[in-house]
Amino acid sequence: DAMVIQNPRYQVTQFGKPVTLSCSQTLNHNVMYWYQQKSSQAPKLLFHYYDKDFNNEADTPDNFQSRRPNTSFCFLDIRSPGLGDAAMYLCATSSATSGLYEQYFGPGTRLTVT
Amino acid sequence: DQQVKQNSPSLSVQEGRISILNCDYTNSMFDYFLWYKKYPAEGPTFLISISSIKDKNEDGRFTVFLNKSAKHLSLHIVPSQPGDSAVYFCAASDTGGFKTIFGAGTRLFVKA
Numbered sequence: 001d002a003m004v005i006q007n008p009r010y011q012v013t014q015f016g017k018p019v020t021l022s023c024s025q026t027l028n029h030n031v032m033y034w035y036q037q038k039s040s041q042a043p044k045l046l047f048h049y050y051d052k053d054f055n056n057e058a059d060t061p062d063n064f065q066s067r068r069p070n071t072s073f074c075f076l077d078i079r080s081p082g083l084g085d086a087a088m089y090l091c092a093t094s095s096a097t098s099g100l101y102e103q104y105f106g107p108g109t110r111l112t113v114t
Numbered sequence: 115d116q117q118v119k120q121n122s123p124s125l126s127v128q129e130g131r132i133s134i135l136n137c138d139y140t141n142s143m144f145d146y147f148l149w150y151k152k153y154p155a156e157g158p159t160f161l162i163s164i165s166s167i168k169d170k171n172e173d174g175r176f177t178v179f180l181n182k183s184a185k186h187l188s189l190h191i192v193p194s195q196p197g198d199s200a201v202y203f204c205a206a207s208d209t210g211g212f213k214t215i216f217g218a219g220t221r222l223f224v225k226a
Binding site: 004006031033035040041042043044045048050055090092094096100101102103104105106107108 | 217
């Protein structure tokens with residue numbers, strides 16, 4: 001089955017220690033997104049890639065970076081995690097050429113900062 | 115500044131009855147509205163959507179209604195089933211769908 005995969009499902013990192021979250025997709029979608037979701041809150045868009053074009057949301061902290069080495073993979077790098085960065089991180093994909101707006105989500109990575 | 119609001123954190127409905135989940139938005143420039151369903155330990159999955167030029171879209175037991183003048187949309191599930199118990203997110207997109215704003219979700223409990 002075509003899908004969006006996120007690894008790891010749970011990640012624990014120390015305050016200030018860089019961490020990378022991974023996302024891969026077998027849907028061959030040209031758009032990939034990263035969302036941050038804190039407890040009982042709405043998922044918040046951090047940035048998205050349209051093919052290789054990176055689009056950062058205006059209020060995404062500089063502490064968050066992303067890489068997309070190819071169509072299938074996208075990474076979220078948190079350079080110096082703070083306690084406030086503990087959250088669920090959701091990766092999603094969509095096809096910009098389909099004319100459909102729905103996004104396909106991975107199961108998420110829950111990040112704990114100690 | 116919450117552009118998409120789901121004011122009911124939870125809703126409990128008896129099996130077989132109608133579930134109505136509500137969503138309000140503030141930005142009249144939104145072009146497309148979507149509902150996603152989320153089970154525990156899974157990512158949100160797309161359920162149903164509606165373009166801003168329509169006022170109703172139906173897919174089986176699920177119907178979404180859009181009232182643009184009131185900036186309000188609702189999801190109707192008829193009849194509700196225990197398997198519908200999940201968190202439902204309302205979302206609104208700009209043209210192209212790259213900028214999607216989500217509501218905080220409503221947890222639906224369908225009692226057998």
